[in-house]
Amino acid sequence: MSLTNDTIKQKLTEKFGDQLSDWQEPYGMLTFTAAKDLNIKVMQFLYDDAELRFQFLTDLQAVHYPDRKGEELAVVYHLHNLVDNVRIRFKVFADITKPDVFTATALYQSANFMERETYDFFGVNFVGHPNLIRILNVDEMDYFPMRKEFPLEDQTRIDKDDEMFGR
């Protein structure tokens, strides 16, 4: 018997109740939002449960929503059950002034670099990460470039005269 989205939703609701919210199924993938402190508990439950068996962390990244006051940063986890071939996605939201989210490195080694990358670009502070330093950007950088307050250069600007690289 293959695992359906309804079964997953039912099992999770039984365990965590209304701390999981915003259930959606965009393009067939079950998506929900968890309370910020619960991310590891949810992941551990999904990992350990004999029926759910979500034991592969496909992807981890963050999204910045400047308009959502108090929960500007979303950390998005994609998990995969390789036996039944089901994927799910869940998010936790964090305040940008105090972006502390528990690390998943204890459960998944693969989270190490992915969390470092997320920290590097969004400044999410993964509590308990063994080596939370920048990975793709220079070490001296003091801002988080993927946040929305850093726009790309205006393509129509005319004040720049660069003979070598011409524009």
Next chain:
Amino acid sequence: MSDTSHILLPEGSIEKQTTTLNLGPTHPATHGVFQNILEMDGERILKATSTVGYIHRAFEKLAERRPLYQITPITDRLNYCSSPINNMGWHLTCEKLLGVQTPKRVDYLRIIIMELSRISDHLICNSIVGVDSGAFSGFLYLMQYRELIYEIYEEVCGSRLTTNIGRIGGFERNFTNTAFEKLEKFLKEYPKTLKEFENLFTRNRIFIDRTVGCGPISAERALNYGFTGPNLRAAGVDYDVRVHTPYSSYQDFDFTIPVGKTGDCYDRFLVRNEEMWQSLSIIEQAYQKVQEFKGEEAEVFHADVPAYYLPEKKDVYTKMEALIYHFKIIMGETDIPVGEVYNSVEGGNGELGFYLISDGGRTPYRLHFRRPCFIYYQAYPEIIKGGMMSDAIITMSSLNLIAGELDA
């Protein structure tokens, strides 16, 4: 001699038993711009610290201002050994978001291109493993066929390395007869060369001694480290996106997934070789299916998505509607639907994922690339630990680390 006559070294002395060795970032043996600081006891590695990077190009940020079709050239530069797979993966993601159904012929043509690039990716990796273990000739044998594959790309899209091949909905033009002739030539000649290459390596005593038991990883560790693709299959897990989540009509094809046992360099080599044979068989099946289309169907090379697929130039000059679409596409003024999509394809190195969030504007709100190399590279310090220095080099080449895929 009594103990007292020894010179006692002070606490924290620089005189230590181990050597610190800096491997990379520019030494040719590191295959790209990554650096590893090794702590060596003689010839044996005790500890490794790896650095990723030096070629970060802010692709995810750039993508936030570009309309969908302008993001395709960015994806070229991820795994540049198999850029067509990246391009197709991106088109498939867009098509999933937009709800575009592609005709069967387009799917089959895409599969031909994707499998060709898988072959070009694997042949580079495997022949480089040969070079690193001291056998240069295999590399030269196979390299000429990568040239032939590139000629096929050139015939289809006009470029070779960073291909920017295909469009949302299909291809920019139909395959020419020359492209099919070159494909036939490839299908006829490559198996012989690949066989010769296998004869050189697979039962070669020196090669076996150098690679068996070198850089092994167990299935559990590989899964925990997020391995995908040939490296995971070499460890014994038969996970392949083409089979688990078929895209582009892979379900119509008959092929097997080779798996290894120990996950060492030799198994990775064998898995990649076998995958090349499977790819060849898929290409043959796809080519046969393409030839079965007759009449009007044989001319189909794109889906009917006027809002995203550029109209033909002669229509732009004569038809009002085509002109409007032309301008809307070029200026990127078509709003994309609101949605959240994760789509993945089986890249040369594993599951290449695209996570796209759209808020309904002309560009993605957020785009994230799941780059298989980046994720499995973190296992490198663990799998080279306790091995020889020269094993570390072979392990690196057999993992097929592509710098463009480490950084985004």
